[in-house]
Structures are given as structure tokens and as C-alpha cells.
Amino acid sequence: GENVEQHPSTLSVQEGDSAVIKCTYSDSASNYFPWYKQELGKRPQLIIDIRSNVGEKKDQRIAVTLNKTAKHFSLHITETQPEDSAVYFCAADRFMKTSYDKVIFGPGTSLSVIP
Amino acid sequence: DAGVIQSPRHEVTEMGQEVTLRCKPISGHDYLFWYRQTMMRGLELLIYFNNNVPIDDSGMPEDRFSAKMPNASFSTLKIQPSEPRDSAVYFCASSLAQWRRSAFFGQGTRLTVV
Numbered sequence: 001g002e003n004v005e006q007h008p009s010t011l012s013v014q015e016g017d018s019a020v021i022k023c024t025y026s027d028s029a030s031n032y033f034p035w036y037k038q039e040l041g042k043r044p045q046l047i048i049d050i051r052s053n054v055g056e057k058k059d060q061r062i063a064v065t066l067n068k069t070a071k072h073f074s075l076h077i078t079e080t081q082p083e084d085s086a087v088y089f090c091a092a093d094r095f096m097k098t099s100y101d102k103v104i105f106g107p108g109t110s111l112s113v114i115p
Numbered sequence: 116d117a118g119v120i121q122s123p124r125h126e127v128t129e130m131g132q133e134v135t136l137r138c139k140p141i142s143g144h145d146y147l148f149w150y151r152q153t154m155m156r157g158l159e160l161l162i163y164f165n166n167n168v169p170i171d172d173s174g175m176p177e178d179r180f181s182a183k184m185p186n187a188s189f190s191t192l193k194i195q196p197s198e199p200r201d202s203a204v205y206f207c208a209s210s211l212a213q214w215r216r217s218a219f220f221g222q223g224t225r226l227t228v229v
Contacts, residue, residue, distance in 0.1 A: 043206060043220040044158070089158060105158040 002027040004092050006106030013080050014114050021109045023090035024072040030092040033073050035064060038108075039086045047088075048075070080113045087111070119221035121207050127227045133195040136224045139188055140209030148218050149182055149192050150206040158206075164190065165212075197228045 006023045013019050023033075031052035036044035050057045050064045050073065057064050061080075066073040077084055087110050093103040120139040128134050140147045148163040162172040167184045175182070179198070184190040194201055204225050208218035 043222050045220065046218075103160055105160075107157045 002030075002092070002104050004090060004104045004106040006090055006109055008109060009107065010110045010112075012112045012114060015080060015082060017080055019075075019077040019080050019084070019111055019113075021075045021088055021090070021111070022072060023074070023092075023106050024070075025092035025104070026071070027092060027094065027104070028071065029094050030071075032093040033064070033066060034091050034093070035062075035075050036089040036091070037086045038089065044089060077111075080111075082113050082115050085111055085113045119207055119209050119219055121205075121221035121224050123224060124222060125225045125227075127229065128197055130198055130228055131196045132228075133193065134197045134201075134226060134228075136192040136205050136207075136226070138190045138192070138207030138221060140190070140207070141211075141219060142188065144209035144211045144219075145187075146210045146212060146218070147184060147190050148208040148210075149190070150208065150220075151203045152206060152223075153203045161192070194226075197226075199228045202226055202228050 004023055004025045011019055034049035035047050037047045038044045048059050048062050048064050050066050052068055055066055061078045063076040064073060075088060087108045089108050090106040091103050119141055122137045126134060145166050146163060149161040150158055151161055152158045159174055161174045162182045163170055164184045167187055180194055182192045204223045206220050206223045208220045210218040
């Protein structure tokens with residue numbers, strides 16, 4: 001079946017450095033790729049998403065890149081801050097205009113930003 | 116808007132008991148999702164509804180699990196009978212397809228079956 005792999009599973013960076021998390025997906029029909037941030041004991045929250053017709057998207061310190069040919073996408077966080085410490089989940093979804101297909105989540109990356 | 120509201124926040128029950136989790140989606144959203152999160156299996160989609168109709172329940176683990184959405188503002192996830200391996204955090208999420216955005220999650224219900 002379809003799956004999403006995510007690497008690394010844990011990541012520690014110094015405050016101010018960049019962090020990169022990579023995901024690969026198997027379903028070539030996937031066309032929507034959201035990223036969620038989940039702080040300890042809290043709900044997942046959407047932080048950025050990208051559609052398959054776009055190669056890159058940026059929102060302040062966060063950017064996502066997508067390589068459809070290779071079926072992988074990455075989250076880039078620049079100038080990391082301690083409040084960026086959380087578990088980050090990628091997901092791959094087939095999103096049509098009026099329907100969803102089954103979204104598959106990656107296993108998560110635990111990011112620690114060391115002050 | 117208060118966002119997606121789930122109740123209870125925490126539930127501790129004995130094995131064999133019936134458990135009902137509740138969710139109120141964001142007003143106007145036409146999609147509702149139930150997820151389960153565990154350390155072992157991560158985040159899993161159990162079932163989702165569109166306009167109160169169940170669309171895909173292939174993620175529901177067993178017949179002991181059932182979900183309903185009697186109206187646009189309320190959904191339940193029921194486990195009967197509950198087992199210790201059902202212990203997890205259950206999230207409800209909702210979204211509006213026309214926004215072409217992903218789902219907004221509730222705070223979750225932490226279920227412990229002893």
C-alpha cells in the first residue's frame with residue numbers, strides 16, 4: 001500500500017542554524033503535501049502546505065520544496081528558535097476539488113533546537 | 116470560532132466498557148476526520164465524513180469501532196467493548212474543501228483503557 005517515509009526521526013540543531021526534514025511518498029497520484037507541527041501534548045497544527053503544481057513555497061522562516069519526479073518533498077526551517085522544538089509530520093494526500101482521498105502521514109521528526 | 120471541540124479531554128475506562136468520544140467541528144466545515152495517534156503507529160486516519168456521510172472507514176481497526184455524524188455540528192466515535200490496546204490520543208479534525216486547505220485539529224481525547 002501507499003506509504004510515506006520521513007527522515008531523520010530525530011534532529012538536534014543549534015539555535016540559529018537551519019533544519020531540514022525530508023519525506024518520500026509512494027503514491028504517484030498524491031497531489032497535496034501538508035506539514036504539521038505538534039508540540040508536546042498538543043494538537044497537530046498545519047504550518048505549510050504545497051500542491052503538486054508548485055515546486056517551492058515559502059512562508060517567513062519556513063519553506064517546502066517538492067520534487068514530483070523523485071517523489072520527495074522537504075521542509076526547511078531557517079534561523080531556528082527554541083520554540084521551533086516539536087514533532088513535525090509530513091503527509092501525502094490526493095486532493096480533488098470536491099473530495100479527499102486517504103491521507104498518509106509520515107512517522108514524524110522530533111526537532112530539538114538547543115539554545 | 117472556538118475551533119474544533121472535543122470531549123472529554125481525558126478518559127480512563129476499564130477494559131470491556133463502552134467509550135464514546137465526541138466532536139464538534141468548526142461551523143461551516145463540510146469534512147470531518149477522526150484520527151488516532153500512538154507512539155507505535157503514529158497518526159492514523161480512522162474515518163472521514165463529507166456532509167455528514169461516511170466516505171471512507173477503511174482505517175477503522177475493528178468492528179468494535181463505530182462513528183456517526185447525525186448532523187453537521189456533531190460526531191461521535193464509539194468503542195465497544197474497549198481494550199487496553201485502544202489506549203491512544205484520538206483527534207477529530209475538520210476542513211472546508213473549497214479552501215483547499217488541510218484539516219484543523221481538535222485538542223484530542225487521551226483515552227486510557229486499563
